[in-house]
Amino acid sequence: MTVTIYHNPACGTSRNTLDLIRHAGIEPVVIEYLKAPPSKEDLATMIADAGLTVRQAxxxxxxxxEELGLADPTLTDDQLLDAMITTPVLINRPLVVTDMGTRLCRPSEVVLDILPADAFTSAFVKEDGEAVLDAEGKRIV
Structure with missing residues (x-):
């Protein structure tokens, strides 16, 4: 299975999501989007595939x-996407793309929806101590 994560290593949710993917035995393509943002077209596709509006992303x-005036309801999706590409910290994270779908993984356990359930065979606990998978790899949350 091919998995790509648009990752920010400074974000706990992003780190937990990456750890969950690796816990499934999958080594994803990791794109540090602050250093290498997606193209405008790719970002628009991921947002749509995740079932989100541009504002939700x-x-x-x-x-x-706020400083960029992005709360203005008259801004178009195209204008918002331009702002996200120009200032990639505006891209909500982590976005994960797999063969099973695309999701904004907030909270991190959302990634379980787009990974094979049978890939998990043991417990997983997030950085903050919250258990996500039980000893048999079954979803707790």
Whole structure:
């Protein structure tokens, strides 16, 4: 299975998601999107494939969202996508693309929806101590 994660190593949710993918025995393609943002077209496709609107895919917390005037409801999706590509910290993370679908993995256990359930055979606990999978690899949350 091919898995790509648009990752920010400074983000706990992104780290937990990456760890869950690896716990499934999959070594994903890791794209540090702050260094190498996706193209505008790829970002638009991922957002649509994840079932999100462009506004739902924008990160507000810890970004220049307000300063850039992005709360303006008259801005088009095209304008918002331009802002996200120009200032990639505005891209909410982590976005994960697999053969089973695309998701914005917030919380990190959302990634379980697009990974094979039979790939998990043991417990998984997030960085903060929250258990996600039981000893048999079954989803707890």
């Amino acid at each position: 924008i990160r507000e917390k810890g970004t220049p969202y």
